[in-house]
Amino acid sequence: MGDNPVLTPESTAVRVALWRALHVQLDPPPHVLADEVGLALVEPGDGWQGRPDMDPGATRRIRASMVARARLLEDLLAEQVARGVGQYVVLGAGLDTFAQRRVDLAAGLRVFEVDQPGPQEWKRQRLVAGGFGVPPWLRLVAVDLEADGDWWPRLVSAGFDPTRPAVVAATGVSQYLTKSATAATLRHSAVLAAGSTLVATFMLPEELIEAQERPGHARARASAQAAGTPFLSFFTPTQFQDLARGCGFATTRHVSAADLAERYFTGRPDALRPSSVEDLIVATV
Numbered sequence: 433m434g435d436n437p438v439l440t441p442e443s444t445a446v447r448v449a450l451w452r453a454l455h456v457q458l459d460p461p462p463h464v465l466a467d468e469v470g471l472a473l474v475e476p477g478d479g480w481q482g483r484p485d486m487d488p489g490a491t492r493r494i495r496a497s498m499v500a501r502a503r504l505l506e507d508l509l510a511e512q513v514a515r516g517v518g519q520y521v522v523l524g525a526g527l528d529t530f531a532q533r534r535v536d537l538a539a540g541l542r543v544f545e546v547d548q549p550g551p552q553e554w555k556r557q558r559l560v561a562g563g564f565g566v567p568p569w570l571r572l573v574a575v576d577l578e579a580d581g582d583w584w585p586r587l588v589s590a591g592f593d594p595t596r597p598a599v600v601a602a603t604g605v606s607q608y609l610t611k612s613a614t615a616a617t618l619r620h621s622a623v624l625a626a627g628s629t630l631v632a633t634f635m636l637p638e639e640l641i642e643a644q645e646r647p648g649h650a651r652a653r654a655s656a657q658a659a660g661t662p663f664l665s666f667f668t669p670t671q672f673q674d675l676a677r678g679c680g681f682a683t684t685r686h687v688s689a690a691d692l693a694e695r696y697f698t699g700r701p702d703a704l705r706p707s708s709v710e711d712l713i714v715a716t717v
Contacts, residue, residue: 622680
């Protein structure tokens with residue numbers, strides 16, 4: 433990892449934060465998720481909406497996906513908290529803002545944000561400078577998920593209790609990992625206490641993406657490659673569910689973009705709907 437990590441956020445994390453803010457600022461209510469905290473942390477300056485990667489039309493469906501997956505995760509987390517689950521792990525946390533927006537849920541949990549050392553230290557500094565702070569129930573755990581195969585002890589040393597159930601989020605992560613690193617992450621998560629739940633996203637192969645979205649997806653792949661964060665792994669729903677079960681999960685449930693559209697976007701006058709590029713699974717131990 434290096435002794436002196438570069439203190440800068442990942443460009444992909446910044447884009448996600450800004451897309452979530454765009455949903456609030458450009459899309460009419462009701463908003464699936466109201467999140468401008470990431471925007472406040474990034475402080476992109478005037479004119480940020482004019483960035484090529486913020487084009488209102490071209491990013492319409494991807495920003496819908498970003499808010500939909502976050503909303504699904506937070507709805508599930510609220511259900512699990514009601515059942516007594518008290519731990520929440522965010523893998524590849526980036527500029528996740530759950531701990532700042534949902535203090536009503538987060539303050540009753542022990543929240544672990546796992547991310548690379550440099551971006552995470554940058555976020556820590558921005559949280560302090562922005563007045564959000566790092567409360568005692570929020571633990572920032574520095575781990576490179578690709579390079580550090582044995583990241584489990586770091587989580588435990590940060591206060592995670594492996595004997596108690598948890599919710600683990602791995603959204604927007606698998607496409608940046610090799611398939612072997614994804615399998616390692618799933619195996620670690622599958623040894624959680626009974627009653628634990630994993631929510632993970634995976635990027636679909638091109639042939640399963642809607643035809644009208646394929647040119648935009650090709651541009652996104654090229655942009656990710658140029659930024660030094662290439663897309664490495666793609667899965668069909670069956671492949672990802674089989675991988676999760678093979679790594680030890682007892683049950684898996686596929687959540688498609690169409691499922692998210694039905695749950696969160698039905699009846700919208702603007703016909704906003706999530707992208708077909710990405711799906712999710714909900715897996716239980």
